[in-house]
Amino acid sequence: DGMNILFIVVDxxxxxxxxxxxxxxxxxxxxxxxxxxxxxxxxxxxxAVCAPSRxxxxxxxxxxxxxxxxxxxxxxxxxxxxxxxxQYFKENGYVTLxxxxxxxxxxxxxxxDDYPYSWSIPPFHPSTEKYENDKTCRGKDGKxxxxxxxxxxxxxxxxxxxxxxxxxxEAIRLLNVMxxxxxxxxxxxxxxxxxxxxxxxxxxxxxYPLENMTLAPDPWVPAKLPSxxxxxxxxxxxxxxxxxxxxxxxxxxxxDGFQRQIRQSYYAAVSYLDVQVGLLLNALDDVGLSNSxxxxxxxxxxxxxxxxxxxxKYSNFDVATRVPLMFYVPGMTTSSVSQGERVFPYxxxxxxxxxxxxxxxxxxxxxxxxxxxxxAELAGLQVPPVCPETSFHVALCTEGxxxxxxxxTSEDKVEEEKDGCDNTYRCFNEEPVAFSQYPRxxxxxxxxxxxxxxxxxxxMGYSMRTIAYRYTVWVGFNPSIFHANFEDIHAGExxxxxxxxxxxxxxxxxxxxx
Numbered sequence: 001d002g003m004n005i006l007f008i009v010v011d012x013x014x015x016x017x018x019x020x021x022x023x024x025x026x027x028x029x030x031x032x033x034x035x036x037x038x039x040x041x042x043x044x045x046x047x048a049v050c051a052p053s054r055x056x057x058x059x060x061x062x063x064x065x066x067x068x069x070x071x072x073x074x075x076x077x078x079x080x081x082x083x084x085x086x087q088y089f090k091e092n093g094y095v096t097l098x099x100x101x102x103x104x105x106x107x108x109x110x111x112x113d114d115y116p117y118s119w120s121i122p123p124f125h126p127s128t129e130k131y132e133n134d135k136t137c138r139g140k141d142g143k144x145x146x147x148x149x150x151x152x153x154x155x156x157x158x159x160x161x162x163x164x165x166x167x168x169x170e171a172i173r174l175l176n177v178m179x180x181x182x183x184x185x186x187x188x189x190x191x192x193x194x195x196x197x198x199x200x201x202x203x204x205x206x207x208y209p210l211e212n213m214t215l216a217p218d219p220w221v222p223a224k225l226p227s228x229x230x231x232x233x234x235x236x237x238x239x240x241x242x243x244x245x246x247x248x249x250x251x252x253x254x255x256d257g258f259q260r261q262i263r264q265s266y267y268a269a270v271s272y273l274d275v276q277v278g279l280l281l282n283a284l285d286d287v288g289l290s291n292s293x294x295x296x297x298x299x300x301x302x303x304x305x306x307x308x309x310x311x312x313k314y315s316n317f318d319v320a321t322r323v324p325l326m327f328y329v330p331g332m333t334t335s336s337v338s339q340g341e342r343v344f345p346y347x348x349x350x351x352x353x354x355x356x357x358x359x360x361x362x363x364x365x366x367x368x369x370x371x372x373x374x375x376a377e378l379a380g381l382q383v384p385p386v387c388p389e390t391s392f393h394v395a396l397c398t399e400g401x402x403x404x405x406x407x408x409t410s411e412d413k414v415e416e417e418k419d420g421c422d423n424t425y426r427c428f429n430e431e432p433v434a435f436s437q438y439p440r441x442x443x444x445x446x447x448x449x450x451x452x453x454x455x456x457x458x459x460m461g462y463s464m465r466t467i468a469y470r471y472t473v474w475v476g477f478n479p480s481i482f483h484a485n486f487e488d489i490h491a492g493e494x495x496x497x498x499x500x501x502x503x504x505x506x507x508x509x510x511x512x513x514x
Contacts, residue, residue: 003330003379004178004293005089006284007188008277011050011101011195012313014302015041015324016270019358026207026271028347029278031356033297034326036334036343038407039358042365043325044434044465045301048313049451051104053300053368058084058103058118060372060384060398062435065391067482069439069460070453074110076117080392083384085372086118088396089186092381097174098123100167101190126166131158132192135240136199148239149258149265151202162199164191168276172283179287191276194269194303196236196312204268207349213260213267216306217502221251224506226491228459228474231304231314232445250445251309259306266305271349281344290344291337294378295328298368307502314438314450316463316472316493317503321436323368326358329378332407333359362406365434365465369400377402434465439477443490460484463493470495470503 017027019034020041046056047063051071056063059082063069067079075082086096096119103109103118105125113123136157137150154162171189178185193200221230232250236242247254254262277297284290304310304319313320330337337343347354376383387397440459441452448456457479463472476488492508499505 002184004184004289005094005186005375005379006280006293006295007102007186007375008191008280008295008297009054009102009188010191010273010297010299010324011193012301012303013194013270013273013299013324014305014319015322016267017324018355019326020324024208024212025267026349026353027274028349028352028354028356029274029281029344030297030324032344032347033277033281033295033328034358035356036359037295037297037326037328038333038360038362040325040362040364040366040403040406042363042434042465042467043298043323043368044318044321044365044436045299045323045368046435047437048301048315048320049438050101050300051106051108054102054104055108057300057368057371057400058086058114060085060369060400061387061391062369062399063437064482064484065387065399068108069437069457070451071104072107072453074107076110081395083396084114084118085375086186086188087114088372088376088381088384089379090118090120093184094186095120095178095183096186097121097188099171099174099187099189100124100126100163101192102188124167124170126163126170128157128159128161128166129163129192132163132197132199137197137241139241145240146197147241148197148236149241149261150197150199151205151265151268152199154201162201164193164273164276167191168279171280175283175287175289179289189280191273193273194266197239198262198265198269200265200269200272204271204349205264207271208264208267210260210264213264215256215259215263216304218504219253219259219306219309221309222504222506224509225308226474226493226506227444228440228442228491229315229461229472229493230308230445231310231312231320231450232447233304233311233314234447234450236311249447250449253309254306254311262311263305266303274349278344278346282346285342285344291330291341293330294375296326296371296375298325298371299323300368308504312450316436316438316461316470318465318470321434321463321465325366325368327374327378327407329407332378360407363467364403364406365432365467366403366406367400367434369398370403371400373398373400373402374404377404431466431468436463436465437461438463440474454479459490468497470497 137147
């Protein structure tokens with residue numbers, strides 16, 4: 001009880017990490033965290049795009065309750081005055097701090113990252129964030145471009161730094177302040193990379209020689225993929241280097257060589273991120289707080305790297321919805337740490353090749369919407385009540401049940417026992433399910449299919465993922481009354497995980513699974 005919380009959320013990070021079994025990536029610091037944590041291998045975001053996902057897990061409500069499917073509304077005004085996870089910790093005596101991208105900046109967090117409701121002091125944003133989409137990538141001709149693939153010399157960058165480096169420095173500064181003031185804290189640190197542009201210090205390319213990079217295992221558009229399910233990756237088409245390839249819309253494949261370069265830069269950006277996480281956790285050791293701080297590490301959603309001929313997020317596939325999720329709880333996921341003992345010594349990805357395995361692993365399908373209640377339970381706070389079916393008028397409740405009950409992974413083997421129906425409408429005695437959804441403006445790919453504005457949404461794809469399958473239905477949706485019509489099915493998808501782990505063979509229309 002009464003532990004600090006360090007909440008690390010990464011933008012667009014799919015689980016390409018050593019602790020998730022990726023053989024190519026170099027992620028020793030995140031793997032070291034995993035070796036002291038419970039790692040969830042089937043964790044899913046509720047919508048595979050930044051603002052809706054973040055507002056969902058920070059409020060503990062699903063997108064149909066936050067009514068945010070795009071970037072252009074603030075839930076407190078547009079849906080209901082819902083309390084957030086950091087707000088709840090703040091009201092329970094914690095100093096709450098936000099560094100980097102935690103809430104999605106802009107309208108969806110009231111141009112203030114929901115300050116002062118959620119945070120004790122105004123959130124920190126790195127000063128160099130504003131250059132993210134500028135022409136800072138040096139092309140072969142020596143000129144500067146706004147590229148997708150953008151390894152850089154950090155000394156040539158504005159202020160000689162990058163946003164995530166600044167965020168790490170600020171987070172470390174705040175850890176020192178909290179230690180000095182002996183204040184209980186909830187510190188959220190939001191890292192930008194591997195979000196596009198893939199802009200990172202160029203030395204990380206050395207870790208991934210191009211000849212070692214493969215294409216996605218399934219780089220083609222599946223034959224039975226309903227057109228409504230496809231996302232045409234409009235955002236990457238707008239980058240200078242992709243524009244120059246003149247690829248046809250919406251399906252035209254990127255050249256193999258360029259696909260490898262994107263994959264190489266995504267991996268390089270992950271190793272750059274790993275260094276930031278390593279420095280941050282090392283600082284937690286330095287201030288002597290590793291034995292009294294819960295660490296959570298996750299992402300807002302994944303990112304396709306050529307699977308199904310798709311790039312970016314904006315879909316219901318595992319590659320877009322699945323995220324890393326791990327919890328380090330001193331004395332629970334590891335034996336108690338004695339004062340001054342180092343838990344997280346910094347590991348250099350250029351020299352460390354040790355393969356660390358997770359402390360504990362759960363295969364249960366879990367959702368980010370459960371973070372609020374899970375962290376409340378871990379911190380010994382009262383867990384917010386389960387929301388009633390309609391909860392627009394309820395300030396404090398949650399639509400995601402705490403997953404602390406899955407932390408003892410030996411129980412993964414036995415049947416879920418005695419859980420029963422201990423609340424109004426969710427029974428826990430069945431196999432858990434993770435729900436995701438994605439809106440579309442039309443049945444076929446349009447220029448705005450990836451990010452339709454609320455008024456243009458005509459179809460909502462609701463997707464459920466169990467251990468055994470992913471099942472999705474695309475149904476008619478009326479944005480003016482937020483109504484999904486399940487009588488009006490536009491398309492369906494069914495993928496069996498065991499025989500089709502990459503979700504390439506849609507058997508929705510096969511009678512055997514009727």
